[in-house]
Amino acid sequence: MNTEKRNYHHGGLREALIEAAVLILEEEGIPKMSLRSIARAAGVSQAAPYSHFANKDALLIEVAAYGFSQFSYALEKPKAMSGDPKGLIEHLVTLGVVYVNFAMENKALFQLMFGDALSEISKSESYLKEGQRAYDCIDKAVRHLKDEGAATVAAWSMVHGLATLMVDQKIDFTNDVEKQVRSILQFLNLK
Amino acid sequence: MNTEKRNYHHGGLREALIEAAVLILEEEGIPKMSLRSIARAAGVSQAAPYSHFANKDALLIEVAAYGFSQFSYALEKPKAMSGDPKGLIEHLVTLGVVYVNFAMENKALFQLMFGDALSEISKSESYLKEGQRAYDCIDKAVRHLKDEGAATVAAWSMVHGLATLMVDQKIDFTNDVEKQVRSILQFLNLK
DNA sequence: ACCTGAACACCGTTCAAGT
DNA sequence: ACCTGAACACCGTTCAAGT
Numbered sequence: 001m002n003t004e005k006r007n008y009h010h011g012g013l014r015e016a017l018i019e020a021a022v023l024i025l026e027e028e029g030i031p032k033m034s035l036r037s038i039a040r041a042a043g044v045s046q047a048a049p050y051s052h053f054a055n056k057d058a059l060l061i062e063v064a065a066y067g068f069s070q071f072s073y074a075l076e077k078p079k080a081m082s083g084d085p086k087g088l089i090e091h092l093v094t095l096g097v098v099y100v101n102f103a104m105e106n107k108a109l110f111q112l113m114f115g116d117a118l119s120e121i122s123k124s125e126s127y128l129k130e131g132q133r134a135y136d137c138i139d140k141a142v143r144h145l146k147d148e149g150a151a152t153v154a155a156w157s158m159v160h161g162l163a164t165l166m167v168d169q170k171i172d173f174t175n176d177v178e179k180q181v182r183s184i185l186q187f188l189n190l191k
Numbered sequence: 192m193n194t195e196k197r198n199y200h201h202g203g204l205r206e207a208l209i210e211a212a213v214l215i216l217e218e219e220g221i222p223k224m225s226l227r228s229i230a231r232a233a234g235v236s237q238a239a240p241y242s243h244f245a246n247k248d249a250l251l252i253e254v255a256a257y258g259f260s261q262f263s264y265a266l267e268k269p270k271a272m273s274g275d276p277k278g279l280i281e282h283l284v285t286l287g288v289v290y291v292n293f294a295m296e297n298k299a300l301f302q303l304m305f306g307d308a309l310s311e312i313s314k315s316e317s318y319l320k321e322g323q324r325a326y327d328c329i330d331k332a333v334r335h336l337k338d339e340g341a342a343t344v345a346a347w348s349m350v351h352g353l354a355t356l357m358v359d360q361k362i363d364f365t366n367d368v369e370k371q372v373r374s375i376l377q378f379l380n381l382k
Numbered sequence: 383a384c385c386t387g388a389a390c391a392c393c394g395t396t397c398a399a400g401t
Numbered sequence: 402a403c404c405t406g407a408a409c410a411c412c413g414t415t416c417a418a419g420t
Contacts, residue, residue: 013384013385030308031308034411034412034413035412035413035414036411036412036413044385044386045385045386045387046386046387046412046413046414047385047386047387047388047414047415047416048384048385048386050385050414050415051383051384051385052384055413055414056413056414111306111307114355114356114359114361115302115359116302116358116359116360117221117222122360146378150374150375150377150378151378153353153362153374153375154349154374154375154376154377154378154379155378156352156356157348157349157350157352157353157356157375158345158348158349158352159348159352160352160355160356161347161348161349161350161351161352161353161355162344162348162352164305164351164352164355165305165347165348165351167307168305168306168307169307169313170305171344183341183344183345184341184344184345184348185345186341186345187337187341187342187345187346187379187380187381188345188378188379188380189378189379189380190378202403204403204404225392225393225394226393226394226395227392227393227394228393235404235405236404236405236406237393237394237395237405237406238395238396238397238404238405238406238407239403239404239405241395241396241404242402242403242404243403246394246395247394247395383420384419384420385418385419385420386417386418386419386420387416387417387418387419388415388416388417388418389414389415389416389417390413390414390415390416391412391413391414392411392412392413392414393410393411393412393413394409394410394411394412395408395409395410395411396407396408396409397406397407397408397409398405398406398407398408399404399405399406399407400403400404400405400406401402401403401404401405
Protein backbone atom coordinates (compact mmCIF):
# COMPACT_ATOMS: atom_id res chain seq x y z
CA MET A 1 0.00 0.00 0.00
CA ASN A 2 2.67 2.43 1.08
CA THR A 3 5.01 1.37 -1.68
CA GLU A 4 2.59 1.67 -4.63
CA LYS A 5 3.63 5.27 -5.13
CA ARG A 6 1.66 6.29 -8.19
CA ASN A 7 3.39 8.45 -10.71
CA TYR A 8 1.73 11.81 -10.24
CA HIS A 9 3.92 13.27 -12.90
CA HIS A 10 1.21 12.19 -15.30
CA GLY A 11 -1.24 14.77 -14.02
CA GLY A 12 -3.32 13.77 -11.07
CA LEU A 13 -1.60 15.22 -8.03
CA ARG A 14 -3.96 18.16 -7.79
CA GLU A 15 -6.99 15.90 -7.42
CA ALA A 16 -5.06 13.39 -5.28
CA LEU A 17 -4.21 16.16 -2.82
CA ILE A 18 -7.85 17.21 -2.52
CA GLU A 19 -8.88 13.57 -1.97
CA ALA A 20 -6.17 13.08 0.64
CA ALA A 21 -7.26 16.25 2.42
CA VAL A 22 -10.91 15.11 2.57
CA LEU A 23 -9.82 11.76 4.00
CA ILE A 24 -7.60 13.27 6.69
CA LEU A 25 -10.25 15.89 7.47
CA GLU A 26 -12.94 13.37 8.38
CA GLU A 27 -10.67 10.69 9.83
CA GLU A 28 -8.28 12.78 11.89
CA GLY A 29 -9.96 16.16 12.22
CA ILE A 30 -9.13 19.73 11.29
CA PRO A 31 -6.06 20.19 13.54
CA LYS A 32 -4.32 17.14 11.99
CA MET A 33 -5.01 18.28 8.45
CA SER A 34 -1.69 20.01 7.82
CA LEU A 35 -0.41 20.68 4.34
CA ARG A 36 2.57 18.47 5.14
CA SER A 37 0.40 15.55 6.27
CA ILE A 38 -1.71 15.88 3.12
CA ALA A 39 1.44 15.79 0.97
CA ARG A 40 2.69 12.77 2.93
CA ALA A 41 -0.62 10.95 2.37
CA ALA A 42 -0.35 11.64 -1.35
CA GLY A 43 3.21 10.34 -1.39
CA VAL A 44 4.93 13.56 -2.39
CA SER A 45 7.28 16.05 -0.77
CA GLN A 46 6.07 18.85 1.48
CA ALA A 47 6.70 21.45 -1.20
CA ALA A 48 4.93 19.59 -4.01
CA PRO A 49 1.46 21.07 -3.31
CA TYR A 50 2.82 24.50 -4.22
CA SER A 51 3.02 23.36 -7.83
CA HIS A 52 -0.79 23.19 -7.85
CA PHE A 53 -2.00 25.58 -5.15
CA ALA A 54 -0.85 29.04 -4.15
CA ASN A 55 -0.97 28.05 -0.48
CA LYS A 56 -2.74 25.83 2.05
CA ASP A 57 -5.91 27.95 2.00
CA ALA A 58 -6.23 27.57 -1.77
CA LEU A 59 -6.26 23.78 -1.37
CA LEU A 60 -8.76 23.93 1.51
CA ILE A 61 -11.03 26.16 -0.58
CA GLU A 62 -11.20 23.41 -3.19
CA VAL A 63 -12.00 20.92 -0.43
CA ALA A 64 -14.84 23.19 0.75
CA ALA A 65 -16.11 23.52 -2.84
CA TYR A 66 -16.06 19.73 -3.14
CA GLY A 67 -18.07 19.60 0.10
CA PHE A 68 -20.66 21.98 -1.32
CA SER A 69 -20.98 19.88 -4.47
CA GLN A 70 -21.77 16.81 -2.32
CA PHE A 71 -24.09 18.87 -0.15
CA SER A 72 -25.98 20.29 -3.14
CA TYR A 73 -26.29 16.86 -4.68
CA ALA A 74 -27.86 15.54 -1.47
CA LEU A 75 -30.30 18.48 -1.30
CA GLU A 76 -31.32 18.12 -4.95
CA LYS A 77 -32.06 14.40 -4.66
CA PRO A 78 -35.42 14.49 -2.85
CA LYS A 79 -38.10 15.69 -5.25
CA ALA A 80 -41.29 17.38 -4.06
CA MET A 81 -44.01 14.77 -4.45
CA SER A 82 -47.20 16.79 -4.47
CA GLY A 83 -48.14 20.41 -4.96
CA ASP A 84 -50.51 20.73 -2.02
CA PRO A 85 -49.37 22.68 1.08
CA LYS A 86 -48.92 19.54 3.17
CA GLY A 87 -46.61 18.01 0.57
CA LEU A 88 -44.64 21.24 0.30
CA ILE A 89 -44.11 21.41 4.04
CA GLU A 90 -43.10 17.76 4.06
CA HIS A 91 -40.55 18.55 1.35
CA LEU A 92 -39.10 21.33 3.50
CA VAL A 93 -38.81 18.93 6.44
CA THR A 94 -37.00 16.47 4.19
CA LEU A 95 -34.50 19.13 3.12
CA GLY A 96 -33.96 20.05 6.78
CA VAL A 97 -33.25 16.42 7.62
CA VAL A 98 -30.80 16.12 4.71
CA TYR A 99 -29.11 19.37 5.82
CA VAL A 100 -28.62 18.31 9.43
CA ASN A 101 -27.67 14.73 8.52
CA PHE A 102 -24.99 16.00 6.15
CA ALA A 103 -23.62 18.22 8.91
CA MET A 104 -23.52 15.38 11.45
CA GLU A 105 -22.04 12.84 9.03
CA ASN A 106 -19.39 15.25 7.74
CA LYS A 107 -18.70 17.38 10.80
CA ALA A 108 -15.25 18.69 9.93
CA LEU A 109 -16.11 19.21 6.26
CA PHE A 110 -19.27 21.09 7.26
CA GLN A 111 -17.25 23.34 9.58
CA LEU A 112 -14.74 24.03 6.81
CA MET A 113 -17.56 24.81 4.36
CA PHE A 114 -19.46 27.20 6.62
CA GLY A 115 -16.65 28.60 8.76
CA ASP A 116 -14.78 31.79 7.91
CA ALA A 117 -11.25 30.46 8.23
CA LEU A 118 -10.72 30.66 4.46
CA SER A 119 -10.54 34.39 3.80
CA GLU A 120 -10.37 34.12 0.01
CA ILE A 121 -13.12 31.55 -0.43
CA SER A 122 -15.58 33.99 -1.97
CA LYS A 123 -13.20 34.41 -4.91
CA SER A 124 -13.49 30.73 -5.81
CA GLU A 125 -15.71 30.07 -8.84
CA SER A 126 -16.43 26.45 -7.86
CA TYR A 127 -17.32 27.42 -4.29
CA LEU A 128 -19.71 30.14 -5.48
CA LYS A 129 -21.30 27.82 -8.03
CA GLU A 130 -21.78 24.82 -5.72
CA GLY A 131 -22.84 27.00 -2.82
CA GLN A 132 -25.46 28.71 -4.97
CA ARG A 133 -26.84 25.30 -5.96
CA ALA A 134 -27.49 24.48 -2.30
CA TYR A 135 -29.04 27.86 -1.62
CA ASP A 136 -31.32 27.62 -4.66
CA CYS A 137 -32.62 24.29 -3.42
CA ILE A 138 -33.72 25.73 -0.09
CA ASP A 139 -34.94 28.96 -1.66
CA LYS A 140 -37.13 27.12 -4.17
CA ALA A 141 -38.69 24.89 -1.52
CA VAL A 142 -39.47 27.86 0.74
CA ARG A 143 -40.77 30.11 -2.04
CA HIS A 144 -43.38 27.52 -2.97
CA LEU A 145 -44.84 28.14 0.47
CA LYS A 146 -44.01 31.82 0.89
CA ASP A 147 -42.48 33.83 -1.93
CA GLU A 148 -40.38 36.20 0.13
CA GLY A 149 -36.61 36.42 0.53
CA ALA A 150 -36.88 36.86 4.29
CA ALA A 151 -38.78 33.56 4.55
CA THR A 152 -35.85 31.70 3.00
CA VAL A 153 -33.42 33.38 5.38
CA ALA A 154 -35.69 32.47 8.32
CA ALA A 155 -35.95 28.79 7.34
CA TRP A 156 -32.27 28.56 6.47
CA SER A 157 -31.22 30.25 9.75
CA MET A 158 -33.36 27.85 11.76
CA VAL A 159 -32.05 24.68 10.13
CA HIS A 160 -28.46 25.95 9.93
CA GLY A 161 -28.60 27.02 13.57
CA LEU A 162 -29.71 23.56 14.64
CA ALA A 163 -27.03 21.94 12.47
CA THR A 164 -24.21 24.07 13.90
CA LEU A 165 -25.40 23.76 17.49
CA MET A 166 -25.44 19.97 17.09
CA VAL A 167 -22.10 19.74 15.26
CA ASP A 168 -20.51 22.04 17.85
CA GLN A 169 -22.03 20.00 20.67
CA LYS A 170 -24.01 22.83 22.20
CA ILE A 171 -27.23 20.84 21.98
CA ASP A 172 -27.94 17.33 23.24
CA PHE A 173 -26.89 14.89 20.59
CA THR A 174 -30.02 13.22 19.24
CA ASN A 175 -29.83 10.13 17.10
CA ASP A 176 -33.25 10.87 15.71
CA VAL A 177 -32.43 13.82 13.50
CA GLU A 178 -35.81 13.76 11.77
CA LYS A 179 -37.67 14.08 15.06
CA GLN A 180 -35.45 17.00 16.09
CA VAL A 181 -35.89 18.82 12.76
CA ARG A 182 -39.66 18.29 12.83
CA SER A 183 -39.89 19.57 16.40
CA ILE A 184 -38.32 22.93 15.49
CA LEU A 185 -39.87 23.36 12.04
CA GLN A 186 -43.35 23.19 13.61
CA PHE A 187 -42.58 26.68 14.91
CA LEU A 188 -41.71 28.00 11.46
CA ASN A 189 -44.78 29.80 10.18
CA LEU A 190 -44.78 30.43 6.44
CA LYS A 191 -48.47 31.32 6.59
CA MET B 192 4.80 50.87 27.50
CA ASN B 193 6.95 47.93 26.55
CA THR B 194 9.35 48.47 29.40
CA GLU B 195 6.84 48.69 32.26
CA LYS B 196 7.08 44.97 32.85
CA ARG B 197 4.80 44.36 35.83
CA ASN B 198 5.94 41.90 38.43
CA TYR B 199 3.64 38.95 37.92
CA HIS B 200 5.38 37.09 40.66
CA HIS B 201 2.86 38.71 42.94
CA GLY B 202 -0.05 36.72 41.55
CA GLY B 203 -1.78 38.12 38.52
CA LEU B 204 -0.30 36.31 35.56
CA ARG B 205 -3.23 33.93 35.20
CA GLU B 206 -5.68 36.79 34.70
CA ALA B 207 -3.18 38.82 32.67
CA LEU B 208 -2.83 35.92 30.23
CA ILE B 209 -6.60 35.67 29.77
CA GLU B 210 -6.81 39.43 29.20
CA ALA B 211 -3.93 39.33 26.71
CA ALA B 212 -5.60 36.46 24.87
CA VAL B 213 -8.91 38.35 24.57
CA LEU B 214 -7.08 41.38 23.19
CA ILE B 215 -5.11 39.41 20.59
CA LEU B 216 -8.22 37.41 19.70
CA GLU B 217 -10.27 40.45 18.69
CA GLU B 218 -7.42 42.57 17.35
CA GLU B 219 -5.43 40.01 15.39
CA GLY B 220 -7.79 37.07 14.96
CA ILE B 221 -7.77 33.41 15.92
CA PRO B 222 -4.76 32.30 13.82
CA LYS B 223 -2.48 34.91 15.43
CA MET B 224 -3.55 33.97 18.95
CA SER B 225 -0.72 31.58 19.71
CA LEU B 226 0.25 30.67 23.24
CA ARG B 227 3.65 32.20 22.58
CA SER B 228 2.21 35.51 21.35
CA ILE B 229 -0.05 35.64 24.41
CA ALA B 230 2.94 35.06 26.68
CA ARG B 231 4.89 37.76 24.80
CA ALA B 232 2.01 40.23 25.23
CA ALA B 233 1.96 39.52 28.96
CA GLY B 234 5.72 40.04 29.14
CA VAL B 235 6.67 36.53 30.23
CA SER B 236 8.51 33.60 28.70
CA GLN B 237 6.84 31.10 26.38
CA ALA B 238 6.78 28.44 29.09
CA ALA B 239 5.33 30.65 31.82
CA PRO B 240 1.67 29.93 30.95
CA TYR B 241 2.22 26.29 31.91
CA SER B 242 2.50 27.38 35.53
CA HIS B 243 -1.19 28.34 35.39
CA PHE B 244 -2.76 26.26 32.62
CA ALA B 245 -2.32 22.62 31.64
CA ASN B 246 -2.08 23.61 27.98
CA LYS B 247 -3.23 26.13 25.38
CA ASP B 248 -6.76 24.74 25.29
CA ALA B 249 -7.17 25.19 29.05
CA LEU B 250 -6.38 28.89 28.65
CA LEU B 251 -8.72 29.27 25.68
CA ILE B 252 -11.50 27.59 27.65
CA GLU B 253 -11.20 30.32 30.27
CA VAL B 254 -11.34 32.91 27.48
CA ALA B 255 -14.53 31.29 26.18
CA ALA B 256 -16.00 31.25 29.69
CA TYR B 257 -15.17 34.94 30.01
CA GLY B 258 -16.96 35.47 26.69
CA PHE B 259 -20.05 33.71 27.99
CA SER B 260 -20.06 35.85 31.14
CA GLN B 261 -20.09 38.99 28.97
CA PHE B 262 -22.69 37.46 26.69
CA SER B 263 -24.97 36.48 29.59
CA TYR B 264 -24.63 39.92 31.12
CA ALA B 265 -25.74 41.51 27.85
CA LEU B 266 -28.72 39.16 27.57
CA GLU B 267 -29.80 39.76 31.17
CA LYS B 268 -29.72 43.53 30.85
CA PRO B 269 -32.95 44.16 28.91
CA LYS B 270 -35.94 43.58 31.16
CA ALA B 271 -39.34 42.59 29.82
CA MET B 272 -41.45 45.72 30.11
CA SER B 273 -45.00 44.43 29.96
CA GLY B 274 -46.70 41.09 30.39
CA ASP B 275 -48.97 41.28 27.37
CA PRO B 276 -48.14 39.11 24.31
CA LYS B 277 -46.93 42.05 22.26
CA GLY B 278 -44.46 43.07 24.95
CA LEU B 279 -43.24 39.49 25.32
CA ILE B 280 -42.58 39.19 21.60
CA GLU B 281 -40.82 42.55 21.66
CA HIS B 282 -38.62 41.25 24.46
CA LEU B 283 -37.70 38.21 22.37
CA VAL B 284 -36.78 40.48 19.45
CA THR B 285 -34.60 42.52 21.80
CA LEU B 286 -32.78 39.38 22.96
CA GLY B 287 -32.27 38.36 19.34
CA VAL B 288 -30.76 41.76 18.53
CA VAL B 289 -28.46 41.55 21.56
CA TYR B 290 -27.45 38.01 20.51
CA VAL B 291 -26.58 38.93 16.93
CA ASN B 292 -24.94 42.22 17.89
CA PHE B 293 -22.69 40.43 20.37
CA ALA B 294 -21.68 37.96 17.66
CA MET B 295 -20.89 40.70 15.14
CA GLU B 296 -19.03 42.88 17.64
CA ASN B 297 -16.99 39.98 19.03
CA LYS B 298 -16.64 37.73 16.00
CA ALA B 299 -13.58 35.73 17.01
CA LEU B 300 -14.70 35.42 20.63
CA PHE B 301 -18.14 34.25 19.50
CA GLN B 302 -16.54 31.62 17.25
CA LEU B 303 -14.36 30.41 20.12
CA MET B 304 -17.38 30.25 22.44
CA PHE B 305 -19.65 28.31 20.10
CA GLY B 306 -17.10 26.34 18.06
CA ASP B 307 -15.99 22.84 18.98
CA ALA B 308 -12.24 23.38 18.81
CA LEU B 309 -11.94 23.09 22.60
CA SER B 310 -12.56 19.42 23.25
CA GLU B 311 -12.50 19.67 27.05
CA ILE B 312 -14.67 22.76 27.39
CA SER B 313 -17.66 20.90 28.81
CA LYS B 314 -15.55 20.00 31.84
CA SER B 315 -15.10 23.67 32.76
CA GLU B 316 -17.25 24.80 35.68
CA SER B 317 -17.16 28.47 34.68
CA TYR B 318 -18.08 27.70 31.07
CA LEU B 319 -21.03 25.55 32.14
CA LYS B 320 -22.21 28.16 34.62
CA GLU B 321 -21.95 31.19 32.32
CA GLY B 322 -23.32 29.27 29.36
CA GLN B 323 -26.32 28.17 31.41
CA ARG B 324 -27.00 31.79 32.33
CA ALA B 325 -27.29 32.71 28.67
CA TYR B 326 -29.50 29.73 27.90
CA ASP B 327 -31.81 30.46 30.84
CA CYS B 328 -32.32 33.99 29.54
CA ILE B 329 -33.54 32.80 26.17
CA ASP B 330 -35.49 29.91 27.67
CA LYS B 331 -37.35 32.19 30.07
CA ALA B 332 -38.28 34.68 27.37
CA VAL B 333 -39.58 31.93 25.08
CA ARG B 334 -41.45 30.03 27.79
CA HIS B 335 -43.49 33.13 28.61
CA LEU B 336 -44.90 32.80 25.10
CA LYS B 337 -44.84 29.02 24.70
CA ASP B 338 -43.90 26.76 27.59
CA GLU B 339 -42.26 23.97 25.62
CA GLY B 340 -38.60 22.95 25.37
CA ALA B 341 -38.81 22.57 21.62
CA ALA B 342 -39.95 26.20 21.29
CA THR B 343 -36.76 27.40 22.97
CA VAL B 344 -34.64 25.23 20.69
CA ALA B 345 -36.53 26.59 17.66
CA ALA B 346 -36.05 30.25 18.65
CA TRP B 347 -32.45 29.68 19.68
CA SER B 348 -31.64 27.82 16.44
CA MET B 349 -33.12 30.58 14.35
CA VAL B 350 -31.24 33.41 16.04
CA HIS B 351 -28.02 31.41 16.40
CA GLY B 352 -28.22 30.40 12.76
CA LEU B 353 -28.53 34.01 11.64
CA ALA B 354 -25.66 35.03 13.93
CA THR B 355 -23.29 32.34 12.63
CA LEU B 356 -24.23 32.88 8.99
CA MET B 357 -23.49 36.59 9.42
CA VAL B 358 -20.26 36.12 11.38
CA ASP B 359 -19.07 33.53 8.85
CA GLN B 360 -20.00 35.82 5.98
CA LYS B 361 -22.47 33.47 4.35
CA ILE B 362 -25.20 36.10 4.44
CA ASP B 363 -25.08 39.67 3.16
CA PHE B 364 -23.67 41.86 5.84
CA THR B 365 -26.42 44.16 7.07
CA ASN B 366 -25.68 47.13 9.24
CA ASP B 367 -29.23 47.14 10.47
CA VAL B 368 -29.16 44.09 12.71
CA GLU B 369 -32.52 44.88 14.29
CA LYS B 370 -34.26 44.94 10.92
CA GLN B 371 -32.67 41.62 9.98
CA VAL B 372 -33.63 39.95 13.28
CA ARG B 373 -37.18 41.27 13.04
CA SER B 374 -37.52 40.04 9.46
CA ILE B 375 -36.76 36.44 10.43
CA LEU B 376 -38.52 36.35 13.80
CA GLN B 377 -41.81 37.26 12.08
CA PHE B 378 -41.72 33.68 10.79
CA LEU B 379 -41.32 32.22 14.28
CA ASN B 380 -44.74 31.12 15.40
CA LEU B 381 -45.04 30.51 19.14
CA LYS B 382 -48.83 30.41 18.83
C1' DA C 383 6.24 22.13 -15.97
C1' DC C 384 6.59 19.56 -11.94
C1' DC C 385 8.91 17.96 -8.00
C1' DT C 386 12.73 17.56 -4.21
C1' DG C 387 15.65 18.89 -0.18
C1' DA C 388 17.14 22.17 2.64
C1' DA C 389 16.26 26.25 4.93
C1' DC C 390 13.62 29.93 7.58
C1' DA C 391 10.50 31.60 10.91
C1' DC C 392 7.08 30.15 13.38
C1' DC C 393 4.31 26.82 16.72
C1' DG C 394 2.94 23.76 21.35
C1' DT C 395 5.04 21.37 24.88
C1' DT C 396 8.63 19.49 28.09
C1' DC C 397 12.22 19.79 31.32
C1' DA C 398 16.16 20.92 33.89
C1' DA C 399 17.58 24.81 36.20
C1' DG C 400 17.11 29.09 38.68
C1' DT C 401 14.66 32.24 42.45
C1' DA D 402 5.54 28.02 43.82
C1' DC D 403 6.59 30.43 39.82
C1' DC D 404 9.36 31.47 35.99
C1' DT D 405 13.35 31.02 32.38
C1' DG D 406 16.11 29.09 28.48
C1' DA D 407 17.01 25.54 25.70
C1' DA D 408 15.40 21.72 23.37
C1' DC D 409 12.14 18.69 20.61
C1' DA D 410 8.88 17.67 17.12
C1' DC D 411 5.94 19.78 14.51
C1' DC D 412 4.07 23.68 11.08
C1' DG D 413 3.58 26.90 6.38
C1' DT D 414 6.30 28.77 2.97
C1' DT D 415 10.35 29.84 -0.07
C1' DC D 416 13.92 28.76 -3.14
C1' DA D 417 17.67 26.86 -5.54
C1' DA D 418 18.33 22.72 -7.79
C1' DG D 419 17.10 18.64 -10.32
C1' DT D 420 14.18 16.07 -14.18
